[in-house]
Each structure stands twice: as C-alpha cells, then as structure tokens.
Amino acid sequence: MKKVNVAVVGATGLVGSTILKVMAERDFPVAELTLLASERSAGHQLAYRGDMLTVGNLAEASFDGIDIAFFAAGSGISRDHAPRAAQAGALVIDNSSMFRMAPDIPLVVPEVNGDDIPEKGIVANPNCSTIQCMAPLHALKPYGLKRVVYSTYQAVSGSGMKGLRDLDEHKQEFYPYPIQANVLPHIDSFREDGYTGEEHKMINETRKILHLPELPVTATTVRVPVRFGHCVSANVELENAFDLKELVDRLATHEGIVLMDDPAHNVYPMPTMAEGRDEVFVGRVRRDMSVNNGVNLWIVADNVRKGAATNAVQIALKALERMK
Numbered sequence: 232m233k234k235v236n237v238a239v240v241g242a243t244g245l246v247g248s249t250i251l252k253v254m255a256e257r258d259f260p261v262a263e264l265t266l267l268a269s270e271r272s273a274g275h276q277l278a279y280r281g282d283m284l285t286v287g288n289l290a291e292a293s294f295d296g297i298d299i300a301f302f303a304a305g306s307g308i309s310r311d312h313a314p315r316a317a318q319a320g321a322l323v324i325d326n327s328s329m330f331r332m333a334p335d336i337p338l339v340v341p342e343v344n345g346d347d348i349p350e351k352g353i354v355a356n357p358n359c360s361t362i363q364c365m366a367p368l369h370a371l372k373p374y375g376l377k378r379v380v381y382s383t384y385q386a387v388s389g390s391g392m393k394g395l396r397d398l399d400e401h402k403q404e405f406y407p408y409p410i411q412a413n414v415l416p417h418i419d420s421f422r423e424d425g426y427t428g429e430e431h432k433m434i435n436e437t438r439k440i441l442h443l444p445e446l447p448v449t450a451t452t453v454r455v456p457v458r459f460g461h462c463v464s465a466n467v468e469l470e471n472a473f474d475l476k477e478l479v480d481r482l483a484t485h486e487g488i489v490l491m492d493d494p495a496h497n498v499y500p501m502p503t504m505a506e507g508r509d510e511v512f513v514g515r516v517r518r519d520m521s522v523n524n525g526v527n528l529w530i531v532a533d534n535v536r537k538g539a540a541t542n543a544v545q546i547a548l549k550a551l552e553r554m555k
Contacts, residue, residue: 234262241304242266249540294319359538375470460502500531
C-alpha cells in the first residue's frame with residue numbers, strides 16, 4: 232500500500248486524537264502528516280509514533296498535496312473547509328453531520344457499503360449510533376428488512392469532552408439535567424414532530440447506507456451515565472421466515488461483528504468490554520414472539536472508535552486498497 236499525505240482537522244479533539252491513535256495502531260501508510268485545528272489550539276504539540284508534531288492553524292492551511300483529509304471538528308468547520316480540501320484533490324472523510332444526507336455524497340460503513348467510497352471528493356462518516364447497527368442489519372438483509380425499531384443507551388463521550396466533564400466532575404454544564412445517576416431521553420434538539428435530531432439521523436442514515444430509502448425505521452435515543460460504549464436494542468421485523476440458528480450464524484460470520492450470545496452463562500455485550508475495541512458486539516439474539524418473522528438484537532460498540540475514528544480510518548484504508 233503506497234504512502235500518502237494525510238491531514239487531520241480537529242486533531243486536538245476527542246475524535247481527532249483517536250483517529251491518530253487508530254492510524255498508529257494500524258500502521259497507516261503516512262508519507263507526511265499535517266495536524267490542523269482552530270486558532271485557539273494551533274501551536275500545540277501532539278505525539279505521533281514517537282514524533283512531536285505542531286498543530287497548524289486551519290484557517291491558514293492549504294490542502295495542496297494532501298491525499299486524505301480527516302475532518303473531526305464539527306459541521307461548521309466541515310461546511311467551510313471540507314469542500315476546499317476536496318477541490319485541492321483530497322479524499323475528505325468527514326465525521327460531522329454536514330454532508331451525511333447530501334444525495335451526491337456517500338455515507339459509508341466499510342463492511343456494509345465500502346463500494347460506495349469515491350477516489351476523490353467527500354465521503355461522510357455516519358452517526359456513531361447508526362454505524363454500529365449497520366453490520367448486524369446488513370447480515371439480516373437477505374431475509375428482507377421490513378421494519379426496524381431502535382432504542383439506544385448512549386455514553387456521554389458521544390457528546391465529546393463536554394459530556395465527559397459533566398459525568399466525571401458531577402457538573403451540569405452541557406446537559407439540561409444532571410447525567411450522574413440519571414437517564415436523559417434527549418440527544419440533540421427536539422424537532423416539531425417530537426423526535427430529536429439524533430433519532431432522525433438514525434432513521435435517515437440507516438436507509439441511505441443500506442440503500443433502502445423506503446425502509447420503515449423508528450428510534451428513541453437515550454443518554455446514560457456511561458463514559459464510553461453505546462448500546463442499542465434493535466427490534467427487526469423481517470419479510471421472510473428464518474431459522475434462528477442460521478440467522479445467528481450470519482451474524483457471527485459477518486465482517487466486523489463479534490457474537491457474544493450465551494445467556495445461560497451470562498455472556499452478552501456490555502460497554503465495559505467494548506471500550507477500546509473496534510468491533511461491533513452482538514448478543515441477546517432472540518425471536519420477537521409478538522410478530523411474524525421478528526428478531527431482537529443487543530448491539531454494543533465503542534462510540535469514539537468504531538462509532539467515529541475507526542470507521543473513518545477504515546474508509547481511508549479501503550480507498551487506499553483500490554489505489555494499489
């Protein structure tokens with residue numbers, strides 16, 4: 232795999248710093264690495280594989296010569312600067328929600344729709360809670376997906392450092408209520424239809440990634456007092472009858488999934504064991520007896536790694552495989 236010039240925008244943030252960590256772990260083929268952030272963070276130094284690199288000012292940066300640009304600095308930054316990087320010839324992998332539903336920009340989970348990755352231009356990294364559900368749903372797609380109901384239990388790191396501070400320091404600065412010893416059925420802002428922005432993301436992104444624009448999907452997204460690791464209860468109604476053992480085997484053998492499903496011995500996924508891992512963990516697989524051809528899944532993943540940084544790096548690596 233040839234070495235490429237890489238830029239990381241938002242390198243000092245939670246997701247940006249994790250992108251650097253995942254790149255180092257996976258021996259990403261870097262020729263030259265450029266770290267960028269806001270003027271406030273410019274000048275800071277970050278370590279990468281034994282070298283200390285100085286963070287540059289994004290506002291003053293040129294993307295000339297950059298092959299791959301990771302954006303992890305919010306929608307406003309992506310709106311203003313991602314097109315500039317793409318016009319300079321980079322493959323831009325954007326972690327914000329800015330471009331996810333743009334019809335001409337692919338939204339990618341590599342194990343599911345890696346063929347959608349372009350050679351150049353912008354590719355969107357999905358929402359964290361959506362990402363972890365895609366491989367399990369893709370494994371069930373041969374049975375025909377009829378309806379999906381999501382109920383999420385999302386860690387505070389999904390809100391970045393502000394969410395972690397509210398939990399760790401027993402503060403109420405970011406969330407509307409204390410998160411310590413509490414559960415908030417409120418992620419993102421409420422819309423006129425009563426759903427939150429996070430719920431709309433899960434609904435719309437699921438349809439786009441799976442190439443099923445008419446798939447009925449609904450969601451309730453909830454913030455819980457856990458540092459890392461989102462959990463999703465997915466109730467899936469299928470078009471066709473299924474053998475449960477065959478269905479479980481499909482899950483177990485799908486790329487990116489680790490099956491942990493032995494309830495007789497209390498084996499099931501939890502955030503504490505998913506933290507720091509890149510896989511999607513699935514357990515509590517059982518028929519939904521209330522409908523024909525229904526199944527329940529419990530899906531857990533590290534929201535900062537697979538739910539953001541790792542998925543972005545996997546997109547880049549998949550693109551590089553095509554450049555051989």
